[in-house]
Amino acid sequence: MNLTLKIWRQASANARGEMVTYKVSDISPDMSFLEMLDVLNEQLNARGEEPIAFDSDCREGICGMCGLMISGKAHGPEVTTTCQLHMRSFSDGDEITVEPWRADAFPVIKDLVVDRGAFDRIIAAGGFISANTGAAPEAHSVPVPKPKADRAFMAAACIGCGACVAACPNASGMLFMGAKITHLGELPQGQPERDARVVSMVEQHDAEGFGGCTNIGECSAACPKEIPMDVINQLNRDLRHALTRHGD
Amino acid sequence: MTDTNATTSGGAATQAAPNAGIVHGLYTEGEPLHDTKAPAGPIQDKWSTRKFESGLVNPANRRKLSVIIVGTGLAGGAAAATLGEAGYQVKSFCYQDSPRRAHSIAAQGGINAAKNYKEDGDSTFRLFYDTVKGGDYRSRETNVYRLAEVSTNIIDQCVAQGVPFAREYGGLLDNRSFGGVQVSRTFYARGQTGQQLLIGAYQALERQVAAGTVEMFSRHEMLEVIVADGKARGIIARDLVTGEVETHLADAVVLASGGYGNVFYLSTNAMGSNVTATWRAHRKGAYFANPCYTQIHPTCIPVSGDHQSKLTLMSESLRNDGRIWVPKKAEDCEKDPREIPEEDRDYYLERIYPSFGNLVPRDIASRQAKNVCDEGRGVGPKVGDFRRGVYLDFTDALKRMSAEAVAEKYGNLLDMYQRITGENPYEVPMRIYPAVHYTMGGLWVDYDLQSTIPGLFVAGEANFSDHGANRLGASALMQGLADGYFVLPHTIRDYLAKGPFEKLPDSHPDVVEAKASVDARVQKLLSINGDRSVDSFHKELGNIMWEYCGMERSEEGLLKAIDLIRGLRDEFWRNVKVLGAADTLNQSLEKAGRVADFLELGELMCIDALHRRESCGGHFRAESQTEDGEALRHDDEFAYVAAWEFGGDGSPAVLHKEDLVYEAIEMKQRSYK
Incomplete structure (x- = not known):
């Protein structure tokens, strides 16, 4: 052609x-x-x-x-x-x-090449579970219910390409961030840092110049891994909980 | 197990006569080489002994010691995170825009570990045994045992990091089987295991970036290693955005830069995967071991045309439930496969290897696919004179398991197949063909993963040590993470305990020379301004390598390839056309540097393949096969690692042999029948 x-x-x-x-x-x-x-x-x-x-x-x-x-x-x-x-x-x-x-x-x-270093900095702000090498307990000591493991996997499928940001009229990184919050938040291993994680990541997201989410849904429609919008709900819910608890 | 005790000393009839002319023309032989780091004692005690004997560094002193790590895949990312956690100053480099993109991410099927959660007879010793046997008895026993030993720690570590492995309804981890073994020891995350493990390592790495122990240099490519006073003390790297050539100094350097499969142009590697880091180190004194050991993976999507830029793997895990076949009769090859009745199909792996069936090791599955296509029974479009494809059929699995269950296990792989070929694998059998996937060869390292340059360590696919002449499925992820999380942090500590070394000024002659050589090379590539693009040279090199140093090699073909490569390399330096400038993002320049190094490596691979007049694992010499066409080793002559020393431009390479000694297991001729 x-x-x-x-x-x-x-x-x-x-x-x-x-x-x-x-x-x-x-x-x-x-x-x-x-x-x-x-x-x-x-x-x-x-x-x-x-x-x-x-x-x-x-x-x-x-x-x-x-x-x-x-x-x-x-x-x-x-x-x-x-x-x-x-x-x-x-x-x-x-x-x-x-x-x-x-x-x-x-x-x-x-030309067509952009700098997506902001995504790395959002992960560095808290998108991890602190588990030093060698300090891990036996893998079977904590069973994870299959539905939670599956949902964590679904969210972890994010490849960090940035299509969600590019598609969003506000250039928001909330789908990317919500995917990581959901991945780690569904797992028992992710609970100890759950509150601190969401607060730090959102602060970094805003500092990088990404826009806010207005629930348009272009992000999820453009996502090559079909990450659903409800990870953003989870992000908002976790943020609300974290801020409430922090405020106590 | 159905191993035979067949002698491996080889029939004289099939063995080519030694050719003194080849030796003197292409390489010379130097002193033998030995690993001096594995301690004495029973194999199961060696690693604990080595860890105990390894020197310690006081936590307060660690921040005074610096380590450069090149590559952020499983080995490099894990090592950077772990050394950062320990408190060393780490500088981490990758050519991609983020450490999360290293090509470990594309590994699909799984990671082996001797957890024996299935209680099916697995153990550290069995994983060790399977890996040595799968590697056709060409790996170093001590290193492989350690790999099997730390495999269980890897799973614990990854679960603690939040890697979402597949689980059963009870909440415990699920396992599946892979080629070359008869137990279920492979942990997986659907078809994205590499991605999930790499994201785990990447997150641990980013945590250290935030903690200030790791400084990250993405979009940076290492172009030279700095060797000063006999020790590796840093690297020269090009900032790929600004084009600036930078000097980075440290107390030790780790290369975890992956494999060199892209020497074949078409492979399952990423577009940017290259040999430059290890090849530059080789030129500075690091020996390159077994360069001819390449893995041709049996289940890849066949080539569709000349425009093809890469090949895509379909995970070997598909062989758990898919059945491989071709028509019995050549005249059926153009038919719709669904219309070929059962009795006219040849499930050739199940026929030839009844005990392992579709799960034979990769080298065997690949060669048999080539054989049936060479017989004229391949399927799909013709490439040249032959159809190059065999069916991988899920029809039986779909009947047995339901489409939902198949999608749950393999959905993303089948979707990817449909995306690339436009055919629906739930309705029509997939077509697959072997493609270059992994390189078992790499820089020679001792038990401590240290190369022949003191202070230069090599981890993951970039080293040679664990997979012998053929790697088993789900073992690359295991090795990368074993090296990065659990081996290197202990062994490099022993080296660093002797430091910190004298501070090196940027004006040190070895530093100045290294930087000047990189600047000169960049300028040279930009100034040639010839007629041919970098890609055209790369494609031509790839064709030579695939034709003469691919699935089957012969003395005649390899000699021809060496001539062709030398001619091509000569033309490259006269006639390559690289546009753009040095001080900007210049992707043509990046590719040119990588292809220039592939043009040198390709020749060494052919020399190595030529000198090894036996077949073993992925290295199949036409002159050395059994009556029924299986690989025939010659342990009396070739039970050694071939470690090549760079002889200088235009001078022959020097071969150093490390004899392979098996104390814990007995060498046998492999059999999967």
């Missing part, structure tokens, strides 16, 4: 960016979206133009490194990561716009 691509080019963090139009032809429907960009980059390289910078690593939908706004949708038209989006989801003659994640907390580094 033949396609017209309008791609965001920006030489560096402080440079002015613009949309640039490219044509690609003979694209196979079995290619992934990123392989289609590889083909374009080879063409650009051959004619002496610098290839388009974009992030990707595992290319199997699990590392969370890739993420593009494709015709206005985070990761494009399917519920998956950009690397797992295939060209069979498009038609011959389509015009596709490709942009980086847009959020104050995710500044653009170059």
Whole structure:
């Protein structure tokens, strides 16, 4: 198939960016979206133009490194990561716009590459269970009811790609944070730090410049791992409890 | 167990004659090599003895000692977190934008541990035995025993961190089986076990970042190791955002930078996975052991066209419930598989290996898939002259278990298959074919995981020690976390107890030289301005490696490959085209540096494969096979680790042999029939 691509080019963090139009032809429907960009980059390289910078690593939908706004949708038209989006989801003659994640907390580094370090800092603020190596009790000493283990697993499936932030009109990181709060909060091991965790993470989230949640739901709709909105409910509930208890 | 006691000294008829010309032309032989760190005594006491004898560092002194760790996968992330908790100053590096993205994250199936929760006869000794046997008796016994010994601690540690392993209704942990074993010892988190374990290590790491013991350098790539006065004292790293080439000094350096499967261009590795960290260390004096031992994983999604940038694994756990087959008759290969009656199907693994069936080790499953396709019985589209695919069929499992139960166990894998191929595996059998997945070879390390450069430690897939010539499923996660959480923190302590070492100024000649060499290389790559892209060189190298150093190797093919690689490397340095500048994010430049190192590594892999005139595990030499086509080892000649010393540019490599001594178990010819 033949396609017209309008791609965001920006030489560096402080440079002015613009949309640039490219044509690609003979694209196979079995290619992934990123392989289609590889083909374009080879063409650009051959004619002496610098290839388009974009992030990707595992290319199997699990590392969370890739993420593009494709015709206005985070990761494009399917519920998956950009690397797992295939060209069979498009038609011959389509015009596709490709942009980086847009959020104050995710500044653009170059072209389609953004800085998501804010997510690491939210985890560092409390998204963990303090268990020094070697200090762990025997694994079977604490049974975990299967429904709780399953729900923890569901929330832990988050890959930290940032699509939730990119899709949200407020650029909120609440789905990302709610997923971690739910993952650790469902498990008995996560209880001792439950209150402190949610308070610290929310403080860091706000300090990074993410917006608040207004229950629109674009985040969950864009999430390649289909993390549901109710993790945000759990986040809010935990925060309320924590602040109440802290206030006592 | 159905091991035979067949002699392994090999029939002279199948053994190629030694070729003195090859030795003198391509490499020379140096002094033998020994591990001097494993203490004497019974195997089950060695690790406790070593820990006891290992020097101690007073908590107040730890903050004066610094460690650089390259890589944030299971081995590197776990080591950084643990050394940070202990109070050392840690600097952690990864090329990705976050430590959470290291490629350990993509491991699907599970992690082995000798918990024996199923009471099915498992034990530390059995896990040790299975791992040595699975590795075709080419791993170091002492290291493998320790791996099995600490495996149970890993599960405890991960559960304490909140890793959401699969559980049974009673709330206890569930297990499943993997290839090459007859017990259920694999812990898992659906098909995302690597992700969950890595997130556990990542969170522990971020906790130390917050505590100030670990300084994180993401989007940084190590491009050189600093060896001063004979010791590893730091690294030169490029900040991939600003392009600045930085010097980082420390008392010790750990490389946990993963494997080198991307030398084949197409593999299940991540796009950025590379050999640069270990290869640069090799050039500075670290021996590279068994580089030819590569694992070709049997269950990957077949190649669909020339545009392909990577291959995707389908977890081996699928072989628990899926059945592998091809049509008996070549003329059925184009038919809809659902219309091929049962009697016309060849479930070849169940037929050839009745006791292990679909759960034979990976090397065997891969080679048999190649064999049936070579016979013209492959399925799917033709690639060249042959169809390269076999069916992995869930029809029986769906009848036995219900679609919901199958989805519960394998849902994300089957969804991924559908996403990539556009076919529904709940309705049509999946098509799979082997792909490069893991490299058992790596930098040589002793029992302490220290390389031949003092102060340079190597952990996880980057070292060579635990998997011999073939790794069993669910053992990579085990090894990464064993090294990172439980081994390295003890052994590096022994080294650091001799420090802190004299402070090194940035003006030290070895530091200046290391930085200057990196700057020069960057400038060289940008100045060639030839006609061919980096990817085109990488693809060509990959084709050479897959053709001649892939699932089957021969003397003729390997000699040809060495010539081709040398020619390609020569052309690369004359004709590569890398656009953009040094002082900015430049992904072409990053790739160019990695491919340049793959072009050197590829040649050493072929030399290693050529010199090892036996078949073992994933290394199959056409000249060394049994009458029914199984790998034939030659223990009399080749029961050693081949540790290669860099001989200098244009000079032959130097081979050092470490004899493999088995005291706790007896070497046998592997049999899974």
